[in-house]
Amino acid sequence: MGKRKGEMVGGSVAAEQDRKEAAEGTAAEDKVVVGGGAEEDDGDQSFDELGLDSRLIRALLKKGVDKPTPIQQVAIPLILEGKDVVARAKTGSGKTFAYLLPMLQKLFGESGSTRRDGMRALVLVPTRELCQQVYNEVLSLIELCRVQLKVDQLTSGMQVSDMRAVMTGLPDIVVSTPGCIPKCFSSGVVQPTALSGSLEILVLDEADLLLSYGYEDDLRALTTHIPKRCQCLLMSATTSADVDKLKRLILHNPYILTLPEVANVKDDIIPKNVQQFWISCPGRDKLLYVLVLLKLELVQKKVLIFTNSIDTSYRLRLFIEKFGIRSAVLNAELPQNSRLHIIEQFNAGLFDYLIATDDGAVRDKELANGQKGESKKSRKHAKSKLDKEFGVVRGIDFKNVNTVINLDMPPSVAGYVHRIGRTGRAYSSGSSVSLVSSEEMNVFEEIKSFLGENENEESNVIATFPLLTDNAVEALRYRAEDVAKSVTRIAVRESRAQDLRNEILNSEKLKAHFEANPRDLDLLKHDTVLSKKAPAPHLRDVPDYLIDQKTQEARNMVKLTQAAMGNTNTYHKQRFKRKSRKSRDPLKTFKGEAQRKRKKDGALSNKDK
Numbered sequence: 001m002g003k004r005k006g007e008m009v010g011g012s013v014a015a016e017q018d019r020k021e022a023a024e025g026t027a028a029e030d031k032v033v034v035g036g037g038a039e040e041d042d043g044d045q046s047f048d049e050l051g052l053d054s055r056l057i058r059a060l061l062k063k064g065v066d067k068p069t070p071i072q073q074v075a076i077p078l079i080l081e082g083k084d085v086v087a088r089a090k091t092g093s094g095k096t097f098a099y100l101l102p103m104l105q106k107l108f109g110e111s112g113s114t115r116r117d118g119m120r121a122l123v124l125v126p127t128r129e130l131c132q133q134v135y136n137e138v139l140s141l142i143e144l145c146r147v148q149l150k151v152d153q154l155t156s157g158m159q160v161s162d163m164r165a166v167m168t169g170l171p172d173i174v175v176s177t178p179g180c181i182p183k184c185f186s187s188g189v190v191q192p193t194a195l196s197g198s199l200e201i202l203v204l205d206e207a208d209l210l211l212s213y214g215y216e217d218d219l220r221a222l223t224t225h226i227p228k229r230c231q232c233l234l235m236s237a238t239t240s241a242d243v244d245k246l247k248r249l250i251l252h253n254p255y256i257l258t259l260p261e262v263a264n265v266k267d268d269i270i271p272k273n274v275q276q277f278w279i280s281c282p283g284r285d286k287l288l289y290v291l292v293l294l295k296l297e298l299v300q301k302k303v304l305i306f307t308n309s310i311d312t313s314y315r316l317r318l319f320i321e322k323f324g325i326r327s328a329v330l331n332a333e334l335p336q337n338s339r340l341h342i343i344e345q346f347n348a349g350l351f352d353y354l355i356a357t358d359d360g361a362v363r364d365k366e367l368a369n370g371q372k373g374e375s376k377k378s379r380k381h382a383k384s385k386l387d388k389e390f391g392v393v394r395g396i397d398f399k400n401v402n403t404v405i406n407l408d409m410p411p412s413v414a415g416y417v418h419r420i421g422r423t424g425r426a427y428s429s430g431s432s433v434s435l436v437s438s439e440e441m442n443v444f445e446e447i448k449s450f451l452g453e454n455e456n457e458e459s460n461v462i463a464t465f466p467l468l469t470d471n472a473v474e475a476l477r478y479r480a481e482d483v484a485k486s487v488t489r490i491a492v493r494e495s496r497a498q499d500l501r502n503e504i505l506n507s508e509k510l511k512a513h514f515e516a517n518p519r520d521l522d523l524l525k526h527d528t529v530l531s532k533k534a535p536a537p538h539l540r541d542v543p544d545y546l547i548d549q550k551t552q553e554a555r556n557m558v559k560l561t562q563a564a565m566g567n568t569n570t571y572h573k574q575r576f577k578r579k580s581r582k583s584r585d586p587l588k589t590f591k592g593e594a595q596r597k598r599k600k601d602g603a604l605s606n607k608d609k
């Protein structure tokens, strides 16, 4: 990495000084700008003072965003000046607006080449979910600003004819994944000469993850066509050799914006507003422990639970369902429409518990473990069913997640950082609870030491979860063990297959319907019960006598905190309840509507005769 120019107290001051040096031609190497401190010390610069266009400021206000985050304060002016920038800031710190706002402003201001035959800005992200998220954000900003800019998505799942149609419309901005690049070039959807003639801004978002997805060759294929004048931006939550590699591959003498928590103090790589806890528990008791946390309401909703395998996610879903707790699952096996819709509904507050299985490495492990004895061919088939471009933790902006639970520990430190980063987004608070078995102690120690915990000192970065008593665990043990026995491997396999069939059916059947009636999306549920039997009353309602005093108090405290934060989530639920679900469920009325339409059309054509 380049030479450090000095530690600064305020990011904007540092940027100013660096800009001066750059202007004087004294900065030959990368320019390191150490940004402002934690969120609470967010300086007093407004978007206006950063030089942001008034249309964008008004659009932000409509979104409830009125002051820039530290990374935005430092990045926006530099990007507006046309500098190449590498921005490293923790998860949920607002990196997306940090590049989108100045990028859009630059595209508003200049019309680009009038005879351009390619895109003006290209944003590359590692997953399709993220692609959709960034696309939605750009589209909504453009609409709120009422400017004539066109944004489109290109993903490798698209047919070449659809891609061609997108590019014929000559979008100003394209949001895509690097995996899509070879297909675009080989099919002629993107002409290299058009790209080099028109590209003004290239953004690599979630750069720390791009190479881990095996996109290096795809990115190399792209670099040869990026014109020298193109401004390149690289955004990342963690630092890694991969980020440096990408930087060398694509950027020219960039400004390195590093918030101090990422650069120096490792324990701050996780937002300060996230409290991290752990519970030591035997692997075989993990379902029981999650049950205690959820059923006795010792953690705040909404809850995102991570597992390392899809089977475990269904086992947990079936298990908690028997106790009257509904949840949905999210994984690489589900069709893309379903995945996007599950995230949308969870964000809208339509259900409180989402069980997610993340990470390519984990998927490979699942394939290796779960399908022992199966033929090579069926393993290959199974692998092809999993979406390579899927990623739950990679930058997805889950809204209002109060608790992240690691039922399984992630296999790496980076996995931990990205999982925990799904809570405590922007200025909100959150907590995480990791269940650690003795087999997972090694990775847990690695995570703790990465976060700056000293073995000899009393741990304070990841504290022991204080609200769980042995009594509470033992009170539910008998029932839990009994129920766990009924969640057999066969039951899990059947539920998983059934759920997948349903999701594929929904996804296909409803695609056209939802295109015409986007509001009906609310009515399609993903947290339906898997089992045909309703939960037994003695499992659904935990009698008070089973709950010890300390747990009662803890539960009340969590409820009070949740209420104080206005996080009762009743608005969405009421909105959802108000509609008569059965009569308006598009899965039930879809056919009827289509038939009615056909009848009507028939009647009309009969009349015409």
Ligand SMILES: Nc1ncnc2c1ncn2[C@@H]1O[C@H](COP(=O)(O)OP(=O)(O)OP(=O)(O)O)[C@@H](O)[C@H]1O
Pocket (backbone or CB within 6 Å): 064, 065, 066, 067, 068, 069, 072, 089, 090, 091, 092, 093, 094, 095, 096, 097, 236, 237, 394, 395, 396, 397, 421, 425, 426, 427
């Ligand atoms: N200035 C701001 N004020 C308030 N909220 C903001 C601001 N900027 C962004 N946000 C919100 O903060 C949330 C997190 O932002 P974003 O997704 O950009 O984080 P990120 O840094 O990219 O995180 P990750 O590394 O996990 O992808 C989003 O919901 C976004 O709308």
